[in-house]
Amino acid sequence: xxxxxxxxxxxxxxxxxxxxxxxxxxxxxxxxxxxxxxxxxxxxxxxxxxxxxxxxxxxxxxxxxxxxxxxxxxxxxxxxxxxxxxxxxxxxxxxxxxxxxxxxxxxxxxxxxxxxxxxxxxxxxxxxxxxxxxxxxxxxxxxxxxxxxxxxxxxxxxxxxxxxxxxxxxxxxxxxxxxxxxxxxxxxxxxxxxxxxxxxxxxxxxxxxxxxxxxxxxxxxxxxxxxxxxxxxxxxxxxxxxxxxxxxxxxxxxxxxxxxxxxxxxxxxxxxxxxxxxxxxxxxxxxxxxxxxxxxxxxxxxxxxxxxxxxxxxxxxxxxxxxxxxxxxxxxxxxxxxxxxxxxxxxxxxxxxxxxxxxxxxxxxxxxxxxxxxxxxxxx
Numbered sequence: 001x002x003x004x005x006x007x008x009x010x011x012x013x014x015x016x017x018x019x020x021x022x023x024x025x026x027x028x029x030x031x032x033x034x035x036x037x038x039x040x041x042x043x044x045x046x047x048x049x050x051x052x053x054x055x056x057x058x059x060x061x062x063x064x065x066x067x068x069x070x071x072x073x074x075x076x077x078x079x080x081x082x083x084x085x086x087x088x089x090x091x092x093x094x095x096x097x098x099x100x101x102x103x104x105x106x107x108x109x110x111x112x113x114x115x116x117x118x119x120x121x122x123x124x125x126x127x128x129x130x131x132x133x134x135x136x137x138x139x140x141x142x143x144x145x146x147x148x149x150x151x152x153x154x155x156x157x158x159x160x161x162x163x164x165x166x167x168x169x170x171x172x173x174x175x176x177x178x179x180x181x182x183x184x185x186x187x188x189x190x191x192x193x194x195x196x197x198x199x200x201x202x203x204x205x206x207x208x209x210x211x212x213x214x215x216x217x218x219x220x221x222x223x224x225x226x227x228x229x230x231x232x233x234x235x236x237x238x239x240x241x242x243x244x245x246x247x248x249x250x251x252x253x254x255x256x257x258x259x260x261x262x263x264x265x266x267x268x269x270x271x272x273x274x275x276x277x278x279x280x281x282x283x284x285x286x287x288x289x290x291x292x293x294x295x296x297x298x299x300x301x302x303x304x305x306x307x308x309x310x311x312x313x314x315x316x317x318x319x320x321x322x323x324x325x326x327x328x329x330x331x332x333x334x335x336x337x338x339x340x341x342x343x344x345x346x347x348x349x350x351x352x353x354x355x356x357x358x359x360x361x362x363x364x365x366x367x368x369x370x371x372x373x374x375x376x377x378x379x380x
Contacts, residue, residue, distance in 0.1 A: 043357075046077055049338070058341060061345060063348065065372040069372075080111070082125075083124065083126060083310070085097055085125050086339070089136070100136060116161060118157055119250070121202065121252060122147050124252060124310075127205075166190065179219065189203055189228065194355070198242065202231060204228055208285045218282075229289055244302075246302055246303040249293075249304070252308060254335065256286070258319050270325060308335055309338050314337045334351070
């Protein structure tokens, strides 16, 4: 019966997206192996989103509206920065909210409904937290392996148009239930360059990067963290070799950068980058990565954007400092919309980034509030 439900679920989602497109008009689409751009061949747009869907109404109403809105615009690619579901399953839900196979089929349907190339990087809610009883008590590494097979089995993106990516092939990450497959490549880590801007995804996970919660796995975290640091450093090396004008990194985790807001991110000494809250010391899954990233940002000198989800608060700011407490002027943190299922579709929105390689700052940001998803203030 479960296998029969999967194609039915996919058909329902596709029908909802088609209905949203019909209601909102057509679109330019975009992408292809050579991503589509506007009239100015030096300028193009990308779409960022993540931490969605977290509820039935977000999955059946909000996301079809969001995808239809994206499909109306000419985007070189889109990127979902992880979390295909809420942290815990919802009792009585009609859409998948545990880590069953149906969850990933639903996500694949969403991604392949996008006209532009669809980039994805995993989130903690769709693998590290799958061992929670409420999520089905799955083995988290087995679920990550499933995502690798479903979403990352080729060097191309998802979406109706494809974009070829570089794939991390070094066997560094523990794979299989309890590491039963030994060390395997972190094939979810990807890299690509569009018009002198280099992009990369990194499998960095929210909360504490798999060092806490139901079944922490320090061996897994150590291997993946080493892979992430190597991939990030190689990304900057490639950007320098290509004479790229900017770098954008995309991951799930909000690692925390300073002491400003413990309600939304880990608290961290901005000079030493050591976590200062309850997850300090051996539970800090981000300090070594942040230290390595800071070195690269300073050495690169040109604009660097770090895109993440995780803490569910849309913001664009400059929280990264050097060891002397001076702000890194060329670094921008970008957190996408997401979650807040208590307000229905209120936060089911996306971020449009205008990329102009000939401009000084390269990236310009335009929040896209989907008209059909407005709750507090209906669209005029």
